[in-house]
Amino acid sequence: MTIDRRTLGRMALAAALSGLALSGAAAQGTFPAKPIQLIIPFAPGGATDLTSRALAKAAEKPLGQPIAIINKPAGGGAAAMQEVAKAEPDGYTLINFTAIQAAIAPHMRAVPYDTAKDFTPIMLYGAFNTFVAVRADSPYKSLGELLDYARKNPGVLTAGISVIGASSHLGMARLAREAGAQVTFVPFGGGAPAITALLGRHVGSAVTSGEVLPHVQSGDVRLLATLMARRVPELPDVPTVRESGFDWDINSWLGIAGPPNMPAAVVQKLEQAFLQAMDDAAFKKSMTDLAVATVRADAAGARKQLDDDLETFGDILRALKMGRYAQN
């Protein structure tokens, strides 16, 4: 879907380079001339960390410079966002840009950055799958049946989630609201403990990402739906939220961004390199192994996704009266 844009981008890059050579800004023409720093706003070891490391590794070749990775999880990633927002826009400081910090956090609490103005989105490479899961011995075979039960028994259905305001929580809360059902959310601080609680019969359902897949393969857990736009290739039988009768989906995307006002030539060079890195075998393997969906978007596509989602997540949270729109 980005082929045309990429070709355009290459032409624009060539034009820019020749223009720059004339204007004497040779330093930008030879970007990157030194190692690049990629800040990951999460602790090491998670799916975001591992996939973006693999992506960065693969992007080193087209860029011709090493990419140093630094994990800065402080303040739920807000500190890292703030640092990059204020960094020199020379392309040497980048951030692993995700819907969590960029599109959801600003609606949850005061953050020290304005996502719409403070970043230059460079590309998107993936998205977290979000699944609604029940135990295999549960009587509910479809999302409709589960929500039906929750409607008839208000507040009885419990749903294990990672944290309040995660896309899993927002998605399930929206489902419940539109179905006229009442679900009790129990945050466990992470996807894995929420699944543990589901297996131990402490909660009736769980809304999680790819970490649930081993339990689906072992036959302990049944997935009722994915909240993403398309079915997951590895799970062709799991319907999407749209196929279950709702007219929306959730895209908890992952990408790369830099500070505001980066030179166009630098953005294009980075965009090309990271998009090219997506074809790398090791990167693809990390995405499959960690069950992260592949989403490919160039700089313009990433900008549009960001602007749209800032609005969408705001609407969802306003409707749910949560985060900064809570009324008590």
Next chain:
Amino acid sequence: MDILGGLVQGFGVALQPAALLHCIIGVVIGTAIGVLPGLGPTATISLLLPITYRLDPVASIIMLSGIYYGAMYGSSITAILVRIPGEAASIVTCIDGYEMARRGRAGPALGISAFGSFIAGIVATAGIALFGPLLSGVAIRFGPAEYTALVVLGLILVTHVSGGSMVRSLVMVGLGLWASTIGLDPIAGSERFTLGTLFLQDGLDIAIMAMGLFGVAEVLGLAERRLRPSELLAQPRRTRDLLPTGADWRASAAPIGRGSLLGFALGLLPGGGALVASFASYVMEKRLSRTPGRFGTGAIEGVAGPESANNAAAQASFVPLLSLGIPSNVVMGVLMGALMIHGIAPGPMLMQQQPALFWGVIVSMLVGNLMLIVLNVPLLPVFVALLRIPQRVLSPLILVFCVVGAYSLNNSTTDVAVMGFFGIVGWGMRKVRLDPAPFLLAFVLGSLFERSFRQSLLIGGGSPMIFLQKPISLALLTAAALLLLLPLLRRLAARPASGKAT
């Protein structure tokens, strides 16, 4: 499942040269990062993950797990010698371990910690081999309600952790509970006591606080008093004199046994792990001791128990991961990522599909523990010799390690400042004879309690009856109630018999 056949297969895997090599690399790296404060197994394993892509999956898991339990060995060295917990799991070792070192008994403290860890490692490995897959089924029965009850039991035991006056330790417990509420509310996600700052949103970090309250505070205290080398460093030089004595062994045998079993049990639980296990063991030993007053002044039981417990717990936490695909703590979460990167799905199918991996990793723990003891015991004189470094050289070095360690946790200079703040607080606390141990313990239990208590109430529809309806939780709460009432009952029972009840 044929355990004997499994073990034979496991030995076949773990004794291959490549596996042995990776095991030794793992435990050596683990010991090293355990010794260094701050840099912990989570970060190290994450950073080494890309290196293991090209390795055989069994070899890489053997190496990565060696890092984890190796770190449990290493962290006690720093705790005993310089009163800085190399890992959070060695916080309690700072108390009596360091006191032993000050009294010229660094060798026996290090020795008992190494042997205790070794014995606990063997017990845990045997436990995993014999009951692992069976026990993990019980472990998932531990939900929020059961966890809450377990923490209540723990909190009742805590009131006896400090040697000082009850009022002073209750003040510290109160402060610790309050400190645990700083940050984002674990359920609703709203901000509490963050003063509008970002860094307080994550809450306070136990490792940062412990490094400040113990390590930095100690350095500040030493800077005040002009120490003559002989005052602190009267350590024997011969290896034979550095090993625990017969009396040490007699005092430590039961704590090591209890610590191993307790650590194993707590390690199996989701959310459990080495830190809670070490605290629990310390509290239990103090509670059971006939001379609880010795705790805090260099009681060897206070080193032997917790150090055994943290090692047993570290190994036991592999059970839920390998047999259920459930990571019980952050390190296991990273290891799960490592397995998935190798295309292996941890979970109930793992034992059938990958018996070589399951049994190979378990036997490698046995091998790794043996390597650790072989490496550590001959090095005892070297470690102890570190104490002969003049204070004016050692103190700045400790500070440098603390600063680097604090920074490396999250790559944040704010963490370094917070550690410095707690260093000054800890120094002040010592002036007014307030003990940091109940503070840290209450901090850990407070956050565990709040989260699981509120989760239980959500699940129970707001009714506290959920704690009485679940059998495990009911049993634990009954035990807690009995513990509270026992001294009372004993006094009542003793009174009519004779007047000299104590």
